[in-house]
Amino acid sequence: MNPRLADATSPYLRAHAGNPVAWFPWGEEAFAEARRRDVPVMVSIGYSTCHWCHVMARESFEDETTAAELDAGFVSIKVDREEHPEVDAAYMAAASAFSQSLGWPLTVFATPEGRPFYAGTYFPPQPRAGIPAFRQVLAAVHEAWTERRDQIDETADAVAGALAEVRRSAPDADASTPSADELVGAARALAGREDPQHGGFGEPAAGAPKFPVATALRFLQTPVLREHAAEASAVADRALTAMAASPLRDAVEGGFFRYATRPDWTVPHYERMLTDNSQLLDVAMAAVPARDDVARGIAGFLRDVLQQPGGGFGAAQDSESWIDGARSEGGYYARDAADRVGLDPPAVDGKVVSGWNGLAIGALARAGVRLDEPSWIESARWAADAVLEVNVAADGRLLRASLDEVPSRAQATLADHGQLAAGLIALAVATGEVAYAMRARELVDACVDAEHRVAVPGGGDPVLSRQGIGAPDTASDADEPSGAASVAEAAAALWMLGAGDSYRSIAERLVAAHAPAALAQPLAYGALLRVAAGLAEPPRQVVVVTDDAHAALATAARSIRADVVIIVSPEQSLSWAAAGFELLAGKEQRDGRPTAYDCRDFACRLPVTDVAALEA
Structure with a gap:
C-alpha cells in the first residue's frame, strides 16, 4: 500500500494506493524527485467516477510490468x-x-520543471484503432528523453510559451454590460441550436455526447427573457421535459446522469454529479410550469445519496458497481426499484468540494422555500455549516475540499469562492439569518484586491505558479459556472440585498470584461449571461417582516417571482440592517401585523399588511 496515497483526501487517489506504481500526489516533492533522478514526469489526471479512468487503471496501472517501466523511467503523479x-x-x-x-484520463508527460512536452488521454494495453499501446508510449518518451533531449526541451518551451501567451491575452477592458436587446439576441441565437426532434442542444443525427448544459438552460429561464424572448425561454422548458422523460433521468432515485451518448437522450454515461443535479434543480423550479416532481426527485437524490454523515454533499456517484461478482457500468441503474434491493449501489465520491456544495446549498434553499420543504433548507444549512467548519484553513482561507471531515491542502479556486458565496446568500434569504450573508460577503471581498481586480485569493496553485504553467483565464462554463460568473453572481446578489453599489460594480466589471465573447458564444457562457440578465433591468425586491413565517402574507410572498423575496422576523430585520444590508433598513411590522414591502430598485411602495394589497 502506497503511504503517499493511502491517506489522501481524495477517494480517487486512495483507490490507486494499492497499485504497483510508485505514485506521488500532486506537489513539489514529485518534481524534486524527478530533478534528482533526471527523469521525466508522467502526470495522470482523472476522478473517482470516471469509467475510462477505471479501465486504464485495471489494464495498465495494476499491471506489474507496466508499473516497473513507469518506476524505472519516470516519476508518476496521480x-x-x-x-x-x-x-x-x-x-x-x-x-x-x-x-x-x-478527456479523462488525461496523460501528460512533462520535464522535471513541469513543462509539458507530450500528452494524450486513454492509452490501451495493446494498440487499438490507431491508438498506440501505453507501454509503446512509455518506450517512445523514454527514448526521446535519453537520445533527443534538445527536441523535448524545444517542444516544452513552445507549449509553455503558448500557454503564457494565452494567459496574457486580457479580456476586453472597454466593453460594457450587455443590454436587454443584446441578451435577447444571444438567447435567440442559443435557441437556434435546439435539437428540434429531441430537445436540448445539438444536431439530431450527430454522434457527439449530449449534455444538459444547465448553465445555458438557466440563462434562458431568466425573467428578462421570459418577458422579451418567450420563444427562446421555451427551449429550456422543452429540454427539461425531454430529459425528464428519458433514460438520462434515474426513474427510481430521481437524479440525472452526466450525459447521453445518443441525441435522443438514451444510453447515458451513468455518473451522477453534484454539479449537474444542483443546477438542474434550479432549472426544474424555474420551468413554466414548474416541474415539482422533477425537483423532488433531484432533492431526494442530493439528500439521500450524496449528503455525507458530516453534512456536506459528496462530489458524485460512480457509474460502475459490483453485480454478480463483476464490475458493471450502469447495471445498477438498469434495475427497477425492486431489483435494486440487495444490490450494492455504485460508490459515492464523498469528497466535499466547497463551490459545488455552494451550488447545492443555493438550489435546495430556493426550492425548499418555494415548495415549503423545511427539511431541504435544513439540509442546505447542515452542508453550509460543515463546509464553513471543515473546508477552512486555520488562517481563515477557504480550501478546495475535504474528505471524511479532513481538509485537503488544495487551495480553493475563484469558482469555489463565488459558488459558495452565492449559495450562502440564498441560504441567508431562506432562513432570515444574516450571518450566512456576512460570510458570503467576506468570500467575495477576499477575491477583490486593492486595485479592484478580481482574482483567486492567494494566487492559485503554488506549484503551477512556481513553474510558470498556469491555466488560461477564462469565464466560459464547463459543467459549472465559471469563477468570473460565480463571483459576479454573488456580488450582484449582495448588491440586491443592499450591501452597496460597490458590489454591483464588481459584477458589472466581470460581466463587461467577457461580454463580447459571451454574446458571440452563448452556449459556453450561460452563467455569465444569466448574471448580465439580472443586471439589465431594475430588480424587484420583496421583504416581509413577521413573527409568523407561515402567515398568509408570507405564504403569498413566497409565490412571487422576484429577484429577492426575504421573510424575516423583526429581530432579524434589525440584524440585517445593522450588518450593512440597506434593503432591510427601516423594515418593521406595522401595528404588530405581518408587513410586506414591495420594492423596485430599492424604491419601495407603501407597506401593506394584507394579501390582496400585496398581490395587487
Whole structure:
C-alpha cells in the first residue's frame, strides 16, 4: 500500500494506493524527485467516477510490468481533477497542442520543471484503432528523453510559451454590460441550436455526447427573457421535459446522469454529479410550469445519496458497481426499484468540494422555500455549516475540499469562492439569518484586491505558479459556472440585498470584461449571461417582516417571482440592517401585523399588511 496515497483526501487517489506504481500526489516533492533522478514526469489526471479512468487503471496501472517501466523511467503523479481543477485546466490546455480528442484520463508527460512536452488521454494495453499501446508510449518518451533531449526541451518551451501567451491575452477592458436587446439576441441565437426532434442542444443525427448544459438552460429561464424572448425561454422548458422523460433521468432515485451518448437522450454515461443535479434543480423550479416532481426527485437524490454523515454533499456517484461478482457500468441503474434491493449501489465520491456544495446549498434553499420543504433548507444549512467548519484553513482561507471531515491542502479556486458565496446568500434569504450573508460577503471581498481586480485569493496553485504553467483565464462554463460568473453572481446578489453599489460594480466589471465573447458564444457562457440578465433591468425586491413565517402574507410572498423575496422576523430585520444590508433598513411590522414591502430598485411602495394589497 502506497503511504503517499493511502491517506489522501481524495477517494480517487486512495483507490490507486494499492497499485504497483510508485505514485506521488500532486506537489513539489514529485518534481524534486524527478530533478534528482533526471527523469521525466508522467502526470495522470482523472476522478473517482470516471469509467475510462477505471479501465486504464485495471489494464495498465495494476499491471506489474507496466508499473516497473513507469518506476524505472519516470516519476508518476496521480491527480484528482476535482481536487485540483487548476492543475487539470493547465495540463488540459497543454494537451490540446497534441490532440483534439481530450478527456479523462488525461496523460501528460512533462520535464522535471513541469513543462509539458507530450500528452494524450486513454492509452490501451495493446494498440487499438490507431491508438498506440501505453507501454509503446512509455518506450517512445523514454527514448526521446535519453537520445533527443534538445527536441523535448524545444517542444516544452513552445507549449509553455503558448500557454503564457494565452494567459496574457486580457479580456476586453472597454466593453460594457450587455443590454436587454443584446441578451435577447444571444438567447435567440442559443435557441437556434435546439435539437428540434429531441430537445436540448445539438444536431439530431450527430454522434457527439449530449449534455444538459444547465448553465445555458438557466440563462434562458431568466425573467428578462421570459418577458422579451418567450420563444427562446421555451427551449429550456422543452429540454427539461425531454430529459425528464428519458433514460438520462434515474426513474427510481430521481437524479440525472452526466450525459447521453445518443441525441435522443438514451444510453447515458451513468455518473451522477453534484454539479449537474444542483443546477438542474434550479432549472426544474424555474420551468413554466414548474416541474415539482422533477425537483423532488433531484432533492431526494442530493439528500439521500450524496449528503455525507458530516453534512456536506459528496462530489458524485460512480457509474460502475459490483453485480454478480463483476464490475458493471450502469447495471445498477438498469434495475427497477425492486431489483435494486440487495444490490450494492455504485460508490459515492464523498469528497466535499466547497463551490459545488455552494451550488447545492443555493438550489435546495430556493426550492425548499418555494415548495415549503423545511427539511431541504435544513439540509442546505447542515452542508453550509460543515463546509464553513471543515473546508477552512486555520488562517481563515477557504480550501478546495475535504474528505471524511479532513481538509485537503488544495487551495480553493475563484469558482469555489463565488459558488459558495452565492449559495450562502440564498441560504441567508431562506432562513432570515444574516450571518450566512456576512460570510458570503467576506468570500467575495477576499477575491477583490486593492486595485479592484478580481482574482483567486492567494494566487492559485503554488506549484503551477512556481513553474510558470498556469491555466488560461477564462469565464466560459464547463459543467459549472465559471469563477468570473460565480463571483459576479454573488456580488450582484449582495448588491440586491443592499450591501452597496460597490458590489454591483464588481459584477458589472466581470460581466463587461467577457461580454463580447459571451454574446458571440452563448452556449459556453450561460452563467455569465444569466448574471448580465439580472443586471439589465431594475430588480424587484420583496421583504416581509413577521413573527409568523407561515402567515398568509408570507405564504403569498413566497409565490412571487422576484429577484429577492426575504421573510424575516423583526429581530432579524434589525440584524440585517445593522450588518450593512440597506434593503432591510427601516423594515418593521406595522401595528404588530405581518408587513410586506414591495420594492423596485430599492424604491419601495407603501407597506401593506394584507394579501390582496400585496398581490395587487
